């Protein structure tokens with residue numbers, strides 16, 4: 149294999165391009181954003197991912213990796229562009245269509261085209277192939293096509309790119325085997341071959357499984373507010389059963405995958421996908437549920453005008469990514485309430501839609517601290533020191549992120565979401 153062209157230099161395409169470039173293969177990285185292209189060629193990136201910058205710089209310095217705004221001819225094309233959802237919860241596959249169109253006049257007989265983007269069922273056969281065949285080349289005979297979903301976890305991408313099992317769906321045996329030859333170059337795990345429709349559904353079901361399981365935990369959390377059990381302890385002890393793995397509840401589900409991908413199944417099979425669509429709704433309702441808990445607690449403490457200190461806006465712990473973060477929804481609700489003011493602190497996030505404060509300013513004169521992301525750094529906050537800053541010693545923890553006892557010892561009313569017994573404390 150001589151040359152690979154990767155279309156889309158985001159969270160998946162860029163690490164993939166960089167890692168292939170370390171294997172003595174010429175990689176052309178393509179992105180429609182000239183600023184992204186320029187910064188990659190200068191060895192800089194906006195994506196905050198362990199090990200990625202070094203990998204890119206190695207690729208650029210070795211001249212095996214170079215970014216461009218338009219595709220170049222190659223032996224293998226990998227499409228790794230985003231597939232977001234629109235306001236009607238329908239997949240927007242325009243980036244896949246545009247990427248495919250952009251290589252129609254670049255592909256040659258014998259080329260392999262791989263789709264990695266998470267896609268609605270049928271995308272490879274019904275959308276990708278008809279566009280590629282505009283070249284006059286027949287899929288399965290002249291050109292080869294495979295669907296190989298990315299499955300890497302933001303925050304641990306490089307490690308998972310190498311060590312996660314890969315599933316490859318080929319439109320025929322030869323396509324799947326050609327794709328295997330490429331992935332074998334950098335994947336140190338099993339590679340399984342199947343058909344494209346199965347591979348598309350594998351990817352969607354992985355994230356859907358997680359979403360449904362989180363929804364189950366969130367439903368249990370809501371039930372806890374009508375009873376006197378502690379949801380966190382119920383889950384901890386239930387998970388000691390060898391065949392139980394309930395996920396963690398919280399203020400909602402974020403990121404660009406889990407809250408998006410299940411809708412791709414619902415869109416195609418609306419009448420049959422009942423659990424899947426219900427789970428999506430349950431998880432989407434969590435910021436509003438949390439907001440109601442917040443209002444209730446303020447009322448119980450006779451606080452009419454309140455300054456809320458929101459800790460954590462990244463969609464999950466240890467990362468700076470705020471895409472689809474559930475915190476965005478609760479921020480809107482708080483901002484639309486004239487009796488509430490808001491300050492926001494997140495040790496990881498630098499660029500955000502709303503103004504960010506440092507920790508001290510965020511907590512100054514606070515009436516309620518609202519912990520929304522379980523960043524480990526929040527455990528280092530000293531309730532003793534905070535006592536001098538805040539106006540009211542009230543804290544709501546949506547993620548079981550802090551040590552309750554230390555806060556209580558320092559006179560705080562510590563409310564852990566999903567533990568109703570705190571109502572009277």
Ligand code: SAJ
Nearest residue numbers: 299300301302354355362395396401402403405406463464
């Ligand atoms: N979350 C919970 N409770 C849990 C686990 C997660 O509320 O028990 C929330 C998180 O706080 C976050 C959201 O879910 O808001 C998503 O986080 P995540 O860690 O579950 O997943 P992502 O979106 O960072 O990455 C997922 C991964 N999929 C699976 O683990 C099945 C990753 O492997 C995929 O490659 C990625 O989606 C993707 O690109 O599709």
